[in-house]
Amino acid sequence: MKKFIIKCSVFILVFFLLDKAFVVFRNLSAKHDFDKRLELVLNGKVNKDLLVFGSSRADSNIATWMLQDSLNIEAYNLSYRGATISFQEFVLKQLIVNNNKPKYIIKLLDNDFELMHQDYDGHVRSFRIDRLTPLIKYSEIRNELINKGEKNKVFSKLFVLHQLSKSNLYNSKPPKLNDTILEFGAKPNNRHIEDLKWTYKNARVYNKSLEIPDEIESFLNFQKICAEHDIKLILATSPVFYSMDDGWLERMEELILPTATLYIHNKEDKQYLNPENYFNYSHLNRDGALVFTNELLTFLKQELK
């Protein structure tokens, strides 16, 4: 028994020491990541007047540079494709802690499924763990992964290897077309899917039972954080190539706090019926983004006076 205990202890001890060598992997991992925005947030380098939050809608539909030029303020797009509102809340919290707070935030709503994990076409949205894992060297990130149940608190403290995942071995994946990250953060793409049947679809009836309670909580928290820090929050809808369901809009109005402003895009604008302005059914392309950003600017100029 004694021999067994000694042997196991030595084995674990050697492993414990060996494990520490993986700090190098951990720390190098962030360097290889193409999307530096979250790291900039953590390092306090996103000190802008206006920020854009959201999922791929905000990433595709807003031409952030136009906001900056027209409003004459510094703007940056912190939206992430496929990100849930809980992920956006996490980014906002990190932003507030580590940076100068912005004056304005535009958060683009995901028509029909803001509070869900899946849209009607089956596209999944998630808390973007993959955006966190390359930044595992930061304690804020480790803590969040522990909170999310991805990592164990004790093991995370004891073993560097437990902090890692296979994405830390290989994370230099090139950005996808929608992932173009420039000086303004995320930006729209130039694509238009030709082989889609570009027929304008009718509204899909909003199904409240598919809402995720945690996402509702995050949606409310997001607004509360902005209110607490005196940040003007604009919650905006954006064009999609199908009509917007009134049930969803009513539900949003129910959940929007008085401190936030709801902006509903101009549904009558004919340009939003032109497929050429879209990348796919639910995202504008660059041309469409220019039209929508222009429309939004008219409102913002009034609102931000």
Add this chain to the structure above:
Amino acid sequence: MLFNSIDFAIFLPIVFILYWFVLNKNLKLQNILIVAASYLFYGWWDWRFLFLILFSTIVDYYIGINLSKENKPRKRKILLWISIIVNLGFLGFFKYFNFFLDNFITAFSFFGKDIKIGMLNIVLPVGISFYTFQTLSYTIDVYRKKLKPTSDFITFAAFVSFFPQLVAGPIERATHLLPQFYKKRVFEYQKAVDGMRQILWGLFKKIVIADNCALFANDIFNNSGDYSGSTLVLGALFFTFQIYGDFSGYSDIAIGTSRLFGFDLMKNFSFPYFSRDIAEFWRRWHISLSTWFRDYLYIPLGGSRGGLGMKIRNTFIIFIVSGFWHGSNWTFIIWGALNAIYFLPLLLTNNNRNNLETIAKGRLLPNLREFIAVGITFTLTVFAWIFFRAKNVTHAFNYISSIFSESIFTLPKAESFTTLNLLVLPCIFGFYIIEWLGRDGEFAISKLGLNWKRPLRYAFYYAILIAVFIFNGKDQEFIYFQF
């Protein structure tokens, strides 16, 4: 509690220390600790189902005692049937009630009668199929007078609930496991070291191989309509490795853990993918279940004795029941029937016991004949797994028809084929080689590496452990828990 969870990594050393350092002088207390630890282990999921195990334990304990006292065959038979009805009744209700109800409704609607009965929202207790079969083996063996019943309730409860094998086997026979609870356990260094090695290999199989193959298999099976035939072939291949890594990995951890406590569990897997025919495959895959069905169903039915018709009938019964044991879905029944069809020609031509020895014993590589035989058996197995994995029969047939289309000649492409996910391919390759090199042992690394120089051997173990850490995602359940 999952073997691949942090909870278990904390639970195991605590139980180990209490078992060997605090209670080592008292066998009864050691058994009480096993029962308590096992109930905690099981209750970690859902404590409510502990009552089911307890009830089953009490029923079989008393039936066992009464069977030994009773001499009248009729009364003994009644006692046996009470045990069978109670155990299979629970299993039937929790696992098969909705299946039968659904098929009952479908059958009536076929004849134009619409019956409106709502399905019950039944939660399947983890491992019910495993411990039910284990307790049944006890009652049947006592009934057959192969085993003296125990009068010690704690010992019996420990036998039923022994945590390493409670939720996914190996399904132990009372004749093998129960006597081990009577004997004072002595710590054996070599046994414990072997146990640790087997746990390590089991974790590698589960976390690195199975969970990572699952990324591809789930994507391809769940979106099979979108993918080419060549991609679907890969999907079936990935599932083949997933299910083996998952289930045999669990068995390795279970057997290894038992060794740490001085117990020997039966071997459950013996490198089945190196089998040269289907009969050999079934001697090497889920051995504890196959032999259970052989001893308690196939042989009582007459086995391979009797005429041609009886042989065919018994073969189909055993394979179909075995398939149905896995789940209440027609896909499992077809999977079982398909294996029966594979097996029958061997049985009918008396070729079902040709390959009893390890393949290429004493040689590094198989000869051409063995290689082809393994290839054919493996292909048949992969094909059968499609039914096992498919959501329903239509899905399985669509999957198969999509494979046999022109698109089989295109390059495989799937959403999950990302460079990141594909990092597991070298691991699968290495795993296959290690399994081949270690095929003569109890488990792949039981002998492999023992003759290597110590630094090399330990580098090998550390490499496995590092892979386990790095490839570890969120704790993934074992596939066989659902059975």
